[in-house]
Amino acid sequence: MNSDIKEVLYTREDIKNIAEKIGSQLTKDYAGKNPLVICVLKGAFLFMADVVREIKTYAEIDFMDVSSYGDGTESTGEIKIIKDLDVPVEGRNILIVEDIIDTGRTLNCLVALFEHRKVASVKICTLLDKPDRREKTVKPDYVGFKVPNEFVVGYGLDYQGFYRNLPYVGILKPEIYKNN
Numbered sequence: 001m002n003s004d005i006k007e008v009l010y011t012r013e014d015i016k017n018i019a020e021k022i023g024s025q026l027t028k029d030y031a032g033k034n035p036l037v038i039c040v041l042k043g044a045f046l047f048m049a050d051v052v053r054e055i056k057t058y059a060e061i062d063f064m065d066v067s068s069y070g071d072g073t074e075s076t077g078e079i080k081i082i083k084d085l086d087v088p089v090e091g092r093n094i095l096i097v098e099d100i101i102d103t104g105r106t107l108n109c110l111v112a113l114f115e116h117r118k119v120a121s122v123k124i125c126t127l128l129d130k131p132d133r134r135e136k137t138v139k140p141d142y143v144g145f146k147v148p149n150e151f152v153v154g155y156g157l158d159y160q161g162f163y164r165n166l167p168y169v170g171i172l173k174p175e176i177y178k179n180n
């Protein structure tokens with residue numbers, strides 16, 4: 001599995017450090033606000049676990065499963081809600097935790113959904129931002145790292161369901177997906 005990676009971009013240590021930094025900012029920003037921290041499954045599961053452990057104030061967590069990439073490297077353009085939240089969000093301060101913002105379609109759609117559900121506020125925390133590919137406007141409030149326009153995997157991010165368990169973020173060798 002490691003031999004499918006062209007280049008490691010961020011190690012587990014890099015990610016740990018950035019989660020601590022973002023977490024201490026979130027602790028200040030959300031003190032007294034009882035945020036509902038939402039993990040966008042599946043990709044965000046590892047970063048979410050890192051970030052919430054660094055939030056040192058009251059916070060609730062919930063999970064949503066949305067998918068737009070299916071098994072490939074290109075967004076299908078359609079966001080499917082596979083699992084919705086368990087709790088109502090009206091009047092809540094929402095913090096969405098993501099692994100990556102790429103075209104922006106997923107988050108553009110999720111932010112619109114939460115605004116429609118009359119939340120008090122909605123902010124975005126993402127491990128990775130790939131601004132070169134943006135098609136829809138998304139303004140992330142907390143960003144771990146900006147990534148180049150390459151297909152990246154690891155630390156939650158997949159290709160055809162694999163690589164999520166890599167303990168780092170790396171660029172997938174193009175020959176792995178080129179002929180699919």
Ligand SMILES: O=P(O)(O)OC[C@H]1O[C@H](OP(=O)(O)OP(=O)(O)O)[C@H](O)[C@@H]1O
Pocket residue numbers: 040041042043044066067068069070075098099100101102103104105106107157158
């Ligand atoms: O900005 P976008 O172009 O919308 O891409 C970003 C989204 O795509 C990936 O999810 P995916 O749909 O592959 O589902 P997964 O998290 O279950 O892998 C990723 O986890 C983000 O949620």
Ligand code: HPA
Pocket residue numbers: 069100102150151152153157158159
């Ligand atoms: O670069 C990526 N890698 C894995 N999943 C993704 N979903 C959007 N962009 C990516």
Ligand SMILES: [Mg+2]
Pocket residue numbers: 043069157158159
């Ligand atoms: Mg994916």
